[in-house]
Amino acid sequence: MRALAIATLCAALGWLISPGVSQAQSMTHNILLIHGRSDSTNEQFGVFTTDQHQYWSGSPVTADGHVYFVQWDAWNRKFDDTTCPGGQCIIQNAVNSLCDANNNQECWIICHSVGCSAFENYLAKSDYCCNSILIAHVMAASSAAGGSELANTFTWVGHTIDHSLTTDYSRGAYDHNNMQGVVVRGFAGTLNTVVPACLLFPTQTGSGLNPDCKVCGRNGEHQCADGAVALHSTCGHNRVGSFQDCNSTLAPHTDTAGTYSFHGWWITDNECNAQSGTGCNWSGPFSSGTNWNASFKTYKVDHDGGARNAIAEYTAAPYALCP
Numbered sequence: 001m002r003a004l005a006i007a008t009l010c011a012a013l014g015w016l017i018s019p020g021v022s023q024a025q026s027m028t029h030n031i032l033l034i035h036g037r038s039d040s041t042n043e044q045f046g047v048f049t050t051d052q053h054q055y056w057s058g059s060p061v062t063a064d065g066h067v068y069f070v071q072w073d074a075w076n077r078k079f080d081d082t083t084c085p086g087g088q089c090i091i092q093n094a095v096n097s098l099c100d101a102n103n104n105q106e107c108w109i110i111c112h113s114v115g116c117s118a119f120e121n122y123l124a125k126s127d128y129c130c131n132s133i134l135i136a137h138v139m140a141a142s143s144a145a146g147g148s149e150l151a152n153t154f155t156w157v158g159h160t161i162d163h164s165l166t167t168d169y170s171r172g173a174y175d176h177n178n179m180q181g182v183v184v185r186g187f188a189g190t191l192n193t194v195v196p197a198c199l200l201f202p203t204q205t206g207s208g209l210n211p212d213c214k215v216c217g218r219n220g221e222h223q224c225a226d227g228a229v230a231l232h233s234t235c236g237h238n239r240v241g242s243f244q245d246c247n248s249t250l251a252p253h254t255d256t257a258g259t260y261s262f263h264g265w266w267i268t269d270n271e272c273n274a275q276s277g278t279g280c281n282w283s284g285p286f287s288s289g290t291n292w293n294a295s296f297k298t299y300k301v302d303h304d305g306g307a308r309n310a311i312a313e314y315t316a317a318p319y320a321l322c323p
Helices: 002-017 087-098 114-125 149-157 167-172 303-316
Strands: 028-034 046-048 066-071 105-112 135-141 184-187 214-216 221-223 263-265
Touching: 028 087, 028 114, 046 087, 066 087, 087 105, 087 114, 105 114, 105 303, 114 135, 135 303, 149 167, 184 303
Parallel strands: 028 066, 028 105, 105 135, 135 184, 184 263
Antiparallel strands: 046 066, 214 221
């Protein structure tokens, strides 16, 4: 993986220059929180050290990281808008200034909802393969990268952002398989309290269904969504449909038939961070109260609960994973 190669080289150079100084100590860790759909009034756009419109439930607790809130116009602009304060423009500027290995920086990305659409779109269209930007991890909470049936149904009454949230637009805006070696780890919710949910999101019948999903109708159809996006979106599935769980294309998992490349769940696999270069065998989730469903790799939380879980998991994860 490209990020691993850069980090390994930086670590080696750092040891030659300053023996005994670890990569963790020499690099600046920046945590970028990218919010989703927001109609906040009087919002300023750019990068800030405070959550100016109180989108997040709290700031992740870090040992030596620096937390930044990336705020873009997720109401009057589309997530792939290349002019500021559109999603692609604001995120590109933030990453260029805070995630450059040439400046001894590396980034952890925590995105939520259409903030994940905006980040993935930036990444897929960037020259990440050939520059010095270093992204260590992506925590994608309730990702809308695959689009939402809510937007399909109500776009005509929505705002500009909603036109880019339909399943067709979201999936056609960029190459979802082209994450350029950056791993996207999803937090997928199944708690749906939206009244017409069963009329909007895909449903499935049969045996072995996810017990945390909403049961619809007399025939026991299960509809797995968090009230805003279905599992096909937030789990990185490569098609619109009814899914009961999250799968992974990350080693040792190989679900290339149903999941986009470089997409998986948080975090029970053998993928390790770029700093150590060794297999960590992490076994999360690490925070209590996330309502983790280990069998289906989902969480019994609603759309906002996904963002809270990401904050809690970063805070509770081992230092080697989230400093």
